[in-house]
């Protein structure tokens with residue numbers, strides 16, 4: 013039988029709903045605060061149990077709190093997911109037809125890109141090719157901003173990728189709709205958008221997974237084909253703190269210059 017849902021659980025759910033997604037550390041603080049306010053048993057390592065109690069009560073509503081990792085820094089996040097609609101139609105009530113088309117096209121660009129980013133210039137160039145209804149660039153710029161505010165996209169230095177919330181919600185949709193293009197990470201086996209690719213065998217790894225895999229290795233080799241890993245290891249080189257676009261370019265030039273190994 014499912015554990016009892018208390019006011020602490022309800023408060024946690026309400027706050028998460030209003031945020032859409034929360035980082036693990038925020039969720040842990042919220043867990044504590046909710047338990048204190050409502051004088052409910054609290055143990056710092058019991059957040060996942062607390063969440064599964066909420067989930068057992070959300071099940072009839074086809075909702076679920078799901079835990080996922082951010083592709084950028086590998087930190088855990090909690091997001092409230094709607095299971096009733098598995099497609100992009102999740103977003104249908106919030107956006108117009110041509111906004112959704114722009115989103116789909118942006119997603120295509122991001123997923124088919126080498127490093128999981130699409131430049132705003134490339135996205136804005138799509139605006140006047142929309143089949144549903146063309147958009148002016150200014151208008152499209154505004155729509156991109158809203159997608160970022162609503163946590164479907166995340167933007168850094170004019171480059172867009174899928175927000176962690178979007179990946180948590182749409183992983184299954186993306187894997188079944190993009191088949192060949194959408195690849196899984198060789199290490200953690202979940203969908204990998206922001207990632208590095210082995211130059212020889214084509215396996216993909218998330219940046220945090222690359223970091224973990226090659227920790228303290230002086231001669232990083234692909235865990236699949238054993239060839240030299242041709243990308244810069246994030247966190248072990250000077251490009252780590254740079255923008256994704258610069259890092260992307262640096263990766264590419266590094267690939268070219270390291271062919272000899």
Ligand SMILES: [Zn+2]
Nearest residue numbers: 197200218221
């Ligand atoms: Zn991974």
Ligand SMILES: [Zn+2]
Nearest residue numbers: 210213234237
């Ligand atoms: Zn390889």
